[in-house]
Amino acid sequence: MSESGSRIRSIEAIPVGLRYTHDGPPTGFGGTNWTTLRYALVKVCTEDGLTGWGEGFGYNVLPATVAVIRDTLAPLAAGRDAADISGLMGWLKHTLHLFGRGGPTQYALGGLDIALWDLAGKRAGVPLGQLLGGLSRREIPAYSSLMRMPDPRAVAVACERVRERGYAQVKLHEHTVEAVAAARAALGDDFELMLDVNCAWTPNEALAMAQRLVPHRLKWLEEPIYPPEDFDALARLRERAPVPLAAGENLPNAWAFKAAIASGALDFVQPSVTKVGGVSEFRTILELASMHGRAVAPHSPYFGPGLLATLQLAGHSALIGGIESFGVKLETPLFGDVGLPDARGLIRVPDGPGLGADPDPEIVARCRIE
Structure with missing residues (x-):
């Protein structure tokens, strides 16, 4: 021992x-x-x-x-x-x-x-953020990340509800201009709107769609091209597309992010702490983003310890403007209200030691998959 x-x-x-x-x-x-x-x-x-x-x-x-x-x-x-x-x-x-x-x-x-x-x-x-070098803030802005909807009308209704819940930002997972237009009409001009198409398009399709999306003033267009590691195509799109680009949830490690950032393809880099190798790899990606002047927008559509780790990283790093909060309502939250947005669309960084909170053992036992 x-x-x-x-x-x-x-x-x-x-x-x-x-x-x-x-x-x-x-x-x-x-x-x-x-x-x-x-x-x-x-x-x-x-x-x-x-x-x-x-x-x-x-x-x-x-x-x-x-x-x-x-x-x-x-x-x-x-x-x-x-x-x-x-x-x-x-x-x-x-x-x-x-x-x-x-x-x-x-x-x-x-x-x-x-x-x-x-x-x-x-x-x-101490909380993880303190261990990493200090917490610069205790509340993190969250954007609501919606699941894909069946039609533009459903998108509009969902966006109206997001606004009622206190958020100031929303991300869609739609593939049509009509759906994005419905969201913008429902949200108004003052609301930040993002679009993640999950690598739906070829480079030529992505350019054509980016141009059609200009009137709807996207904060970013996420993962527009398949395959996601085609950084050359993403860089060409960024040169020609009139919309900021974001990607990274499907990049496997910090070395892949090094290449993506160096390519100049991205305005927002999006590491996922549960996919990229944990806090250690995420910290390296933060350093790379800082050296190249890129913002970090974590991929975090989950409600386990990975979410709390993301909150601690966001509380520590000024590069992270806000985090992704999956636009669903949990029937069985692992941490109670910890990690969930409040009526202002803000999430408090938990102040317990480590990640800040442990999962409820009764919920873990009840929800365990055998």
Whole structure:
């Protein structure tokens, strides 16, 4: 046993499915309709009795993320020093790189990394943002990130409700100019509107659509081109498109962000802490964005420890103007009201040690997927 007692005793992957409602009919992403929001919680216990919580990206890929945590990470990391985050995560990433530097392997690594930072904050008795160098603010503006709607009228109704809930920004996941026009008409001129098309278009289609979207004054157009790693095409689009561009949720690690930022393609970079490798990789991306004068708009449509990690990072870094809040209503929130927007569209950074709060064990048990 180490003198600090910080060696890892156990690592557990806990798949959960949180029930929710939203303003439209059943929908989802990745080819399926969602009945629950599925997350891979990571529970790390150390020899001195501390518990840290993390989250690896789940949803449709949940079984694969859980399998990597259970069958690969847990055996490798057991007995290692949880306090040596850089050393342990660097060794794990190097050891596992032959299985891929993205996807479920990276999602699992990110979940463990978040849990290790949660433990570090708890051991120090301070919130993660304080541990990273200080919290510059305690409330973070949130934008409502809506699921895809069936038609422009449904988009307009959903946007009206978003405005009533106190938000000042909304992001759509639509593919038509008509849907965006309906949103702008419902929201008015003073509301910030973003559009994420999830890599729907070819480069030529993206340029044509960007030009048609100009009258609706988008704050950004997100992931306009497939494949998302075609930085040359994105850079050409940014030169010619009259709308700011955003991307990054599908970039696998900080090295990929280095290339994306250096290409000059993006106005907003969008790392997802549960997909990109956790807090450690996210911090590197913040440094890269700062050096190149780029804003950071985190991808965070989840309600587990990854959301709390994102809040702590946003409270720490002035590069992050606001964060994404999934536009749904949870029936079973893991943290109660913690991490949820208030009537002003603001989310308070939790001030407990580590991530700021632990999941409710009764909710975890009730929502666990066996």
